[in-house]
Amino acid sequence: MTLQPLISALQILIFPGALFLFCLAFFYEWIDRKFAARVQNRYGPLFTGPSGILQPIADFFKLLSKEDIVPLAVDKLLFTLTPILYSALPLATLFTIPILSQTGIMTFEGDLILVMFVFTLIIITVFLAGYGSMSRFSIIGGVRAALQMLGYEIPMGLAMVGPAIAAGSLSISAIVQWQWTHWSWMVWLQPLGFIIFVICMLAELELVPFDIPEAETEIVAGWRTEFSGRKLALLRLGKDFELVLASALVASLYLGGAQPIWSVPSVIAFPITFLLKTVCVVLLFSLLRAVFARFRIDQMVSGMWKYLVPLAILQIILIQLGIGR
Secondary structure: OOOHHHHHHHHHHOOOOHHHHHHHHHHHHHHHHHHHHHHOOOOOOOOOOHHHOOHHHHHHHHHHHOOOOOOOOOOHHHHHHHHHHHHHHHHHHHHHOOOOOOOOOOOOOOHHHHHHHHHHHHHHHHHHHHHHHOOHHHHHHHHHHHHHHHHHHHHHHHHHHHHHHHHOOOOHHHHHHHHHHHOOOHHHHOHHHHHHHHHHHHHHOOOOOOOHHHOHHHHOOHHHOOOOHHHHHHHHHHHHHHHHHHHHHHHHHHOOOOOOOOOOOHHHHHHHHHHHHHHHHHHHHHHHHHHOOOOOHHHHHHHHHHHHHHHHHHHHHHHHOOOOO
């Protein structure tokens, strides 16, 4: 009797699967909040756990215990399903990211296309959540999210395709393996693509300066205004999963993934290297959102089309000419 089915189940449910990703999502939220607060001369999470490290978990369980209010005018189907989809989509996609080895739990040729598709589905879910709430603030937030996607989706896709062209594969694991084989991270070969991708990830995560869909000073909480209790807890969890996915994708496509940076046994080196690289990306996200102010939606869309799209096309041309391979 083979133990492979049991090992696969443990990988999906515990490590590096769901349980590990739950803990990682809360940990990265704490890093994001703490570091951004320090940059802005604030304290950030402080009391729950050492240096407030348990604050994201406490916030999550507190929301679970809160009353789940459903306004009378909402579309109940959309209002119920969108928080579930918003948390499930990035969690399932994380299984394609290599963490323990050169391959992810669900690696296949073309999984990079799946990630692009999931990012689009997440924004569609955001739009439906705002529309289904039937609130003026929520609808405006959902429309802003859809408009913002029109601005950054093309340069984001081109920035993701650049490493794929260089590696000759649409598999994230194959791109990571190519970097291992050539002993060179994509960030050194395609620095322009890396910068474009980081900017687009800020927009995908709705972080400052691209927090337009949930601008609290303009439209309360944007598309999340009417959600409370368990639904709001799932939305916050989904945002944390998306942060993990974005940082893991930047690390995999441009920083060599879980490629060990020192010579130690692989079972230890892979996850430690993955954590170090993704934490660095989270710190970069936090730094950028802490030092910039919010763009208007017209500034964001026009800026993406005027600057990032031509630069992303230029990056692809350079790769085709052999520069960046």
